[in-house]
Amino acid sequence: MSKRFLILFSHLPTVQKVIFTCALGVLGLGYGFASLYVFESHAGRDGKPMLTVQDLVIAYSGNKTGTVLESSLKGPMSNMLPATENLAIIDWVRRGADQQEYASKLAPIFEKRCVACHNNRNPHLPSLEDYEGVMHTAEQDTGMDTFTLVRVSHIHLFGLTFIFFIVSMIFSHAYMRREWLKIVIVIIPFVAIALDISSWFITKLYEPYAWMVIISGLFMGVSFALQALISLYQMWFYTLPDDVVTESVTNA
Numbered sequence: 242m243s244k245r246f247l248i249l250f251s252h253l254p255t256v257q258k259v260i261f262t263c264a265l266g267v268l269g270l271g272y273g274f275a276s277l278y279v280f281e282s283h284a285g286r287d288g289k290p291m292l293t294v295q296d297l298v299i300a301y302s303g304n305k306t307g308t309v310l311e312s313s314l315k316g317p318m319s320n321m322l323p324a325t326e327n328l329a330i331i332d333w334v335r336r337g338a339d340q341q342e343y344a345s346k347l348a349p350i351f352e353k354r355c356v357a358c359h360n361n362r363n364p365h366l367p368s369l370e371d372y373e374g375v376m377h378t379a380e381q382d383t384g385m386d387t388f389t390l391v392r393v394s395h396i397h398l399f400g401l402t403f404i405f406f407i408v409s410m411i412f413s414h415a416y417m418r419r420e421w422l423k424i425v426i427v428i429i430p431f432v433a434i435a436l437d438i439s440s441w442f443i444t445k446l447y448e449p450y451a452w453m454v455i456i457s458g459l460f461m462g463v464s465f466a467l468q469a470l471i472s473l474y475q476m477w478f479y480t481l482p483d484d485v486v487t488e489s490v491t492n493a
């Protein structure tokens with residue numbers, strides 16, 4: 242039987258541990274910002290300030306009783322304008338979005354608060370420069386469209402694979418008595434990525450599936466934290482048990 246070398250953190254030169262530590266630090270920071278972004282762009286859509294399952298249902302499958310305009314005014318666009326103007330727009334939409342009233346009362350609000358970003362020159366955002374544009378966003382909210390989901394999916398698949406490949410290659414140098422546990426921790430995020438992305442599409446068809454978005458996100462986060470913390474701890478603070486030092490060249 243061939244000998245199998247498990248290269249543990251304590252065998253690595255300091256420079257490599259420094260590289261690993263820097264990479265984990267920056268990735269951890271990135272993870273924090275990504276979580277903040279997810280929270281900011283989804284929370285509040287259902288009218289409650291926290292991030293809820295209902296927020297995710299609205300984001301992916303739409304709001305059966307509202308419009309895109311209303312859910313974004315309650316969610317990601319809520320800090321773009323004072324609450325009184327926000328309510329004035331929502332109230333106007335709910336009363337049927339009358340064109341005359343738009344011209345006299347609403348157009349100035351959109352002009353002042355929204356058009357800097359939402360104009361005809363920016364192809365990525367719905368234009369709010371005129372009544373037609375505004376009305377496009379005041380139609381029934383059917384959630385994120387499939388094309389957007391496809392675009393975000395491929396970015397996520399590539400991005401997350403890079404992140405977890407790096408993190409788990411670092412973590413592979415950790416010492417754990419139970420090798421299977423290490424393997425489970427490493428596999429979880431890859432399974433979670435697949436579940437997470439498929440759940441965006443499935444939530445469009447079956448709303449309770451929004452739970453899967455949260456569950457897979459939690460598993461990913463826990464695995465990331467475990468791998469990073471165990472690695473950092475073992476790199477800098479941990480001394481191997483004596484029996485392992487002599488045994489670290491193990492039989493396969």
Ligand code: HEC
Pocket residue numbers: 282309310313314317318321322351354355356357358359366367369378
């Ligand atoms: C600083 C730039 C900026 C301003 C000002 C701004 N928005 Fe946005 N808006 C964005 C960005 C970026 C997005 C897309 C990102 C997102 O969905 O979170 C967006 C998304 C939206 C969407 C959803 C579009 C969609 O297809 O899902 C609506 C509706 C919207 N904004 C309305 C408004 C309204 C109404 C105002 C004014 C009260 C406003 N925005 C002010 C940048 C801005």
